[in-house]
Amino acid sequence: MGTILEVKDLVKRYGSLVAVDGVTFGVDEGEIFGILGPNGAGKTTTVEMIEGLRNPDAGSIMMLGIDAARGRQEIRELIGVQLQSTMLYPRIRVAEALELFGSYYRRAIPAAQLLDELALTEKKDTFVERLSGGQRQRLALALALVNDPKVLFLDEPTSGLDPQARRKLWGIIGQLGEKGKTVILTTHYMEEAEQLCRRVAIMDHGKIIALDTPNALIAETGLEATVEIDHPGDELRKALEEAGLPARVTETAGKLVLHTSESSRVVSQLTGIADDLGVVLQDLTVRKATLEDVFLALTGRHLRE
Numbered sequence: 001m002g003t004i005l006e007v008k009d010l011v012k013r014y015g016s017l018v019a020v021d022g023v024t025f026g027v028d029e030g031e032i033f034g035i036l037g038p039n040g041a042g043k044t045t046t047v048e049m050i051e052g053l054r055n056p057d058a059g060s061i062m063m064l065g066i067d068a069a070r071g072r073q074e075i076r077e078l079i080g081v082q083l084q085s086t087m088l089y090p091r092i093r094v095a096e097a098l099e100l101f102g103s104y105y106r107r108a109i110p111a112a113q114l115l116d117e118l119a120l121t122e123k124k125d126t127f128v129e130r131l132s133g134g135q136r137q138r139l140a141l142a143l144a145l146v147n148d149p150k151v152l153f154l155d156e157p158t159s160g161l162d163p164q165a166r167r168k169l170w171g172i173i174g175q176l177g178e179k180g181k182t183v184i185l186t187t188h189y190m191e192e193a194e195q196l197c198r199r200v201a202i203m204d205h206g207k208i209i210a211l212d213t214p215n216a217l218i219a220e221t222g223l224e225a226t227v228e229i230d231h232p233g234d235e236l237r238k239a240l241e242e243a244g245l246p247a248r249v250t251e252t253a254g255k256l257v258l259h260t261s262e263s264s265r266v267v268s269q270l271t272g273i274a275d276d277l278g279v280v281l282q283d284l285t286v287r288k289a290t291l292e293d294v295f296l297a298l299t300g301r302h303l304r305e
């Protein structure tokens with residue numbers, strides 16, 4: 001498995017704002033690589049520089065052995081791009097849109113095959129404006145696949161979809177990964193990154209603050225589990241602070257969150273302290289740590305605020 005994309009010290013400024021602030025990473029052939037971060041982190045700016053849609057202020061991009069600063073046209077034939085918001089002419093039918101996009105390339109996959117793969121055959125004669133949100137996103141994905149790209153870029157592929165439509169799209173993206181397609185996707189849904197991606201770069205304020213497999217990211221942060229208490233009350237909160245539990249404590253939205261690698265010890269100490277105080281623990285939850293917890297531990301903030 002070789003490296004298919006190599007990004008080094010990439011920078012993009014908008015006036016005084018440094019939207020992308022020295023980003024370096026590599027993507028291996030055949031992997032689904034995720035860029036996870038909150039709104040405004042610089043995800044779209046990063047991928048659009050790689051796609052050749054924005055000019056970097058500094059840094060280098062090597063895609064499939066081609067220097068992006070020189071071989072933009074050559075790269076364009078080899079990649080597929082789903083933009084964060086795909087603008088489509090509303091009075092075009094689904095199959096026509098696929099034919100039209102295919103005509104932009106030297107080589108295109110037959111529309112019928114794409115319709116089948118993206119579960120859109122039934123909708124082939126439907127006007128684009130009549131599609132549901134999930135169908136529209138699947139069409140956008142089909143259009144990005146039309147030139148049978150070596151590398152596929154998906155910018156927030158399931159943004160705004162309901163859970164059912166999101167899962168359907170995850171299934172399709174997962175299948176592309178199984179077929180060996182290299183996929184680079186941006187998202188602010190940690191479940192999406194965890195489900196789909198072999199490796200994830202966590203981005204915040206224009207910088208990559210962590211990069212690894214989801215499991216390794218969780219392990220590296222020293223978090224195994226998260227113990228949460230809703231509305232702990234001042235008395236209990238103070239007692240917990242004084243007890244020095246083997247946990248890192250953060251508090252958000254009235255909720256006390258204890259990140260720990262010793263969840264059973266934390267829970268037994270916690271219940272002991274509550275008993276001593278005569279406090280009934282309401283809504284105590286113990287769960288495996290997620291990428292959301294990694295982000296919270298690294299930044300003190302949630303991915304979606």
Ligand SMILES: Nc1ncnc2c1ncn2[C@@H]1O[C@H](COP(=O)(O)OP(=O)(O)OP(=O)(O)O)[C@@H](O)[C@H]1O
Pocket residue numbers: 014017019037038039040041042043044045046084188
């Ligand atoms: N064309 C532009 N002109 C000025 N500022 C821009 C431009 N494009 C992006 N920015 C700014 O750069 C920062 C990064 O934006 P970007 O769209 O890359 O974030 P993102 O991580 O994709 O966010 P989201 O999750 O909301 O899509 C933001 O602060 C944004 O306001």
Ligand SMILES: [Mg+2]
Pocket residue numbers: 043044045084155156
């Ligand atoms: Mg974006």
